Amino acid sequence: MLIKLSGGTVYDPVHGINGEQRDIYIRDGHITRKPSANVKIDKVYDLRGKIVMAGAIDIHTHIGGGKVNIARIMLPEDHRDDPVSKTSVTRAGCGHAVPSTLTTGYRYAEMGYTACFEPAMLPSNARQVHMEMADTPIVDKGAYALLGSDDFFLRMLAAKKDQEAISDYVGWIINATQAIAIKVVNPGGISAFKFNQRKLNLDETNQYYGVTPRDILIKLARAVRELGIPHPLHVHGCNLGVPGNMQTTLDTINAVEGMPLP
């Protein structure tokens, strides 16, 4: 199927196009060059007076999974102030801090987003993340698998398993949870919490496993790089919720020894 987007004002920074009126051709879902004159165009959309840009990507948006749904359940008063009526082409829902999944998809599309990523998919809750994303219409979705306080991984670290074994585990997690990247939150700290250890600085050891957040970050960042995962290790710093954690955050950024770290 060949589609023509006709006469829109195009902004494409990557190709240096800054507000030029241009036609865009799409064949079978891919943007393509202008076809020769004798090729039949199946559908034309008149975009005169409209702006055309590449779809925005939200690389960190909590759109699915148990904790997001808990937030929805906890905010009936927030939803009540932002009801979304159904229309002939959309279903009912609600906003606003944590909209229902259908409203999430519609609003992202209305804002010009084409892809959204849930950044904290608990591997044991992956099914729910995928279910909620599947019920988020229009936009493309993906999720990052959360590692760093999982006991299997921390046991490997404590047993000084080599990087290859750790990378294998990370690869397995990516596949089993259908993740697109790896996320780490409060590395080792969430595990420490369960042992009643109330803070964990970058170079402090988890009282049970004897490994530090720095060890965890470096091993995971290397695994991500060696597996060739395009998105770098996505980090939420240490001491989550502990007052004064700014210093830890700065230390964390310095910790990964030059590897990219969003």
Next chain:
Amino acid sequence: MIDKNNVARIHRNVTCPFCSLLCDDLVVKNKTGQLKVLSNGCSIAKSQFEQTQLPVKPGINGKEVTLDDAINHVINIFRKSRQPLIAGLGTDVAGMRAVMELADKTGAIVDHMYSDGAMRNIKVMQDHGWMMTTMAEIKNRADLIIFAGTDGITNYPRFYERVIWNKNSLFNIDIKQREIVYIGDHLNTSAGKNPSGRLPTSINCKQEQISEIVATLHAMIVGNKIQEQHVAGVKLQVLEKLAERMKQARYGVIVWAPGELNHPHAELTIQAICQTIKYLNRTTRFSGFSLAGNDGGITAGNVSAWLSGYPLRVSFAKGYPEYDPYKYTIRNVLNKKEVDTLIWISSFTATVRPPKANIPTVVLATPATKLHFRPEVIIPVGTPGVDHGGQLFRTDSVIALPLKQVRTTKYLNVAEILNRVVKSL
């Protein structure tokens, strides 16, 4: 009815859908459509899986009809209805997604058969918040487990086997030292005996008095002095000893079953428990655990929340979802005659019965369901995890288990039927 196309086969790692523990280690044999649980099935699993599936035909006003005629009649009922109620909701994720789409399309009210229990938890989560744990964490960490208002064994036969009296644990904790405490009455405390011989502690009081006991424990843990010598008939020293034990716990758990706390304002009991847990976390680790959500209860709440924003008791009558946990209940809207049509869904337990309301009623139920009235339409449906695959959420909500198909039947599943209705409206 048994389909002669059933291949004799042994299925392993089968998830049992018949209580909200969703044990997934069952071995089930299918022989010409008759099922037998070979291992890891409790009494509930055996009695449910091993039922012979009865050959029941769809019916309109008691007369046997074809499936197509029954579904068309359902479509017509919905076309005429101005305020439907979709209730029961004993189904899987796919079934609930179809329910929510149908509710959106028809402006229906949505409520689950066991939402009285569920709402006790939801209200606490919404008003106060809570800190909860999971089965794996209890199994591997708990040194003190307090059962408040439930014994956990009566309705969840494998709870202790799977989560309390495990032989090994991840952190080498001494299971022989694991302590059990019961607070309540008419509880079966026999499962609380540690294999090492250590007996559980039993604090007897009426269900309605549990909140008094918990409030007293909380006050003692805070360090307040109690003037009375007895609280709810229990000697103060008994409670002092327990309060001290709770403070010394390294990973304590309080277990309750919201469906078993059947007294008015039971959510306040649950809130008292959660407040105590919150206070204990100043110095140690303590968490709550809720045993609930049979017949798709957790699934219904979760799917309703992500698709509408609200955890059941939601109405689509105004074209947008409206939540009222006091108004949009099955009991209330039927008693006050606020709905003109009922569609009742129950694909798991045959003993569940729809309410009798003098309005056009459609029943989608497992064939063994014995009705005590004649609905306008009855369509027998398959059971998720037996007749078709799917997903269900476990009692601790974090985990959704995949369900297998272990038997072939001619019955459609709930999602298939509702999706046909939605497409035609």
